Amino acid sequence: MITAPPTTRDLLLIGGGHAHALLLRRWGMNPLPGARLTLVNPGPTAPYTGMLPGFVAGAYERADLEIDLVRLARFAGARIVFDEVQALDPEGGQAELKNRPPISFDVASINVGVTSEATGGEWESGMTAPAKPLSAFADRWDGFLRAVSDGRAAPRAVVVGGGVGGAELALAMSARLHRTSTTEPISVFLVEAADEIASGAATSLRRVLMNKLGAAGVVVKTNRRALGAAGGSVSLSGGEVLPADFVAVAAGARAPAWLAASGRAVGNRVGGGGADLRSVSHASVFAVGDVAHMDETPREKAGVFAVRQAPILTANLRAALSGRPTRTYRPQREYLKLIGLGGGRALASKWGLSGSGAAFWRWKDRIDRRFMTRLNELPIMKRPTPPAIAAEGVQDLLSEAPLCGGCGAKVPAGALADALSVLRKPGRSDVELGPGDDAAILSIGGERQVVSVDQLRAVVEDPFLMGEIATVHALGDIWAMGAAPQAAFAAVTLPPMIPAKQTETLREVLGGVERVLADAGADLAGGHSSLGAELSIGLTVTGLAPKSGPIGVSGAAPGDRLVLTKPIGVGVILAGEMRGLASGPDVATAFEHMRTRSSRAAHILSATAHAMTDVTGFGLAGHLAAMMRASGTCAALDWKRIPTLPGAASMAAAGVRSSLFAGNVEWAGPIHAPKEARASPVFELLFDPQTAGGLLAALPAARATEIVDELRCAGVQAAIIGEVFGKGEGVSSIELLEGDTG
Secondary structure, X not given: OOOOOOEOEEEEEEOOOHHHHHHHHHHHXXXXXXXXXXXXXXOOEEEOHHHHHHHHHOOOOHHHHEEEHHHHHHHHOOEEEEOOEEEEEOOOOEEEEXXXXXXXXXXXXXXXXXXXXXXXXXXXXXXXXXXXXXXXXXXXXXHHHHHXXXXXXXXXXXXXXXXXXXXXXXXXXHHHHHHOOOOOOOEEEEEOOOOOOOOOOOHHHHHHHHHHHXXXXXXXXXXXXXXXXXXOEEEEOOOOEEEOOEEEEOOOEEOOHHHHHOOOOOOOEOEOOOOOOEEOOOOOEEEOHHHEOOOOOOOOOOHXXXXXXXXXHHHHHHHHHHOOOOOOOOOOOOOOEEXXXXXXXXXXXXXXXXXXEHHHHHHHHHHHHHHHHHHHOOOOOOOOOOOOOOOOXXXXXXXXXXXXXXXXXXXXXXXXXXXXXXXXXXXXXXXXXXXXXXXXEEXXXXXXXXXXXXXXXXXXXXXXXXXXXXXXXXXXXXXXXXXXEEEEEEEEEEOOEOHHHHHHHHHHHHHXXXXXXXXXXXXXXXXXXXXXXXXXXXXXXXXXXXXXXXXXXXXXXXXOEEEEOOOEOHXXXXXXXXXXXXXXXXXXXXXXXXXXXXXXXXXXXXXXXXXEEEOXXXXXXXXXXXXXHHHXXXXXXXXXXXXXXXXXXXXXXXXXXXXXXXHHHHHHOOEEOOHHHHHOHHHHHOOOOOOOOOXXXXXXXXXXXXXXXXXXXXXXXXXXXEEEEOOOOOOOOEEEEOOOOO
């Protein structure tokens, strides 16, 4: 019996700004049954604007100001899509994305921030960096500092836009450049088109800012418009030219162009027609943060408003999804401004009063770090209490870590082998190979067809991405045998949802499946659908074997070099993500790794490989052991050459394991390893299940280095990780060594 509430409404969050980050945290504490959340953001993290000047000044590392959206999405039960919205159709309820098919929604919320834009004249991209979006600016600033340290650039910076934010950036840049090792003179200019900087701010604040800018050596140019930047200089109105190797544009804030193209508003007048944060023209669209102009209560662009909007936005989105009345948002008129001055000092201003000093910086730092801790250190939600009385063994199983998705949810290899051992061998002459190898081989009309089937429990909430991953995973068996993918049949189980959502979700799943199949030159030929407790995707795939015959697991010969085409560590990354431990960037890298096709690797390897398999659920050790058993050989691995995914070693060192780990250890058998190797996280990762993992090939030693070079030129992360040695040498099929196997 299915007891989970069916999905009836879709909420689309566009952008990972402060309000949406806080919303995800609130949603995780109190989800709305029946509502499915989707967050679309270009990357797995979003920078906190309040700490950017401190980062520029050198007070923070880049990681200190990154909000981990992947962890927040997992906590909220939301899917996260790493992409950019290109257009919004409120009437049709669809968002067009840059790199994948549209996503449907019933209610949408926009929190994308604004972009800084230099207008008029020539602005050389190599030296000009808009202050917003912040992630790109932070990357450019890091690059500039490295260039200054290396002597490739002079410590000369110009900030265009003399608002409070521009002045704060100029002070931060001056402080950092004065601490950077350089023999050249440092210059920082602040350019403002108006008569004075920070126009609209309190007189006392402007006065303190001007004093601090002067003391820091920042030269202020008012009544000047920046006309362009090129060739190491910035041209100003009046004919003045300023030297510059880095230009920060903190003026000309604009909403993304696609908002105006979506037909809701002009420029950045997106939201706030009513006081409930809805769009001025569509009740199904909300907007918050800098991108939203509040018609009834206009305010300056400041992060404090996005933070204060979050509780009202959360309540009103829940109301819109459940058909209840919305609440009114009333922004405060006055708020405390804490402005970094560089050098461990800050300026505080409120009610027309201003002051500065180290104590204000400590206050600001404490507030900012507390905000980041709130978003990145999420509360641990209680697991269901096991029954007090149950059949023997139930308590032990319930006390274990949650069941992993993907290959981590497979039946252990030992149990599978025991089940297969009672099956009879193929009796038909046209069935050449049955269970046991990567795929079956059927003879049909003189052709040899390779056939395999695979099924994955979802490892990600995104149906489209899951469709891609499942297809790459299933085709691994075809590629491992050197065959050309031909056709696929999909069996999709959808979680409970209304018919309209079934259509949308199935369309996304099959869109991901078809994209991979099309890349591989294969077709989706049919399938089956059903409803169940959760999303699961099964694929039966076929391929045509080369004329020379399919490549099996039994051909490895003594002296062969072992080549791996993808790094390992997917299982622990996914297990860590389930527990809220893996970092967003590491999870995003793992997703990209899983959706990477092995077609180019298979094409290059199949012409030479003596034996080949794909490394999936039973881990590198398990699949290598199976190859060695089938070939009657043994293997020596250089454990320091085995590539691992970013974050995988730290997860393994922290004791994170996939639910299939113990079964994989048993299946691989004893492994001889020196003490140093056994103590390394890489040893644990040998037994880590790999969803959509790479190919493992045994290549003739004389060609191995040449072939690996060819693989790398084709963009494949290939590495020689070991060597095959002769029959009967050693008790174990695998030994870990440290030495030259190349």
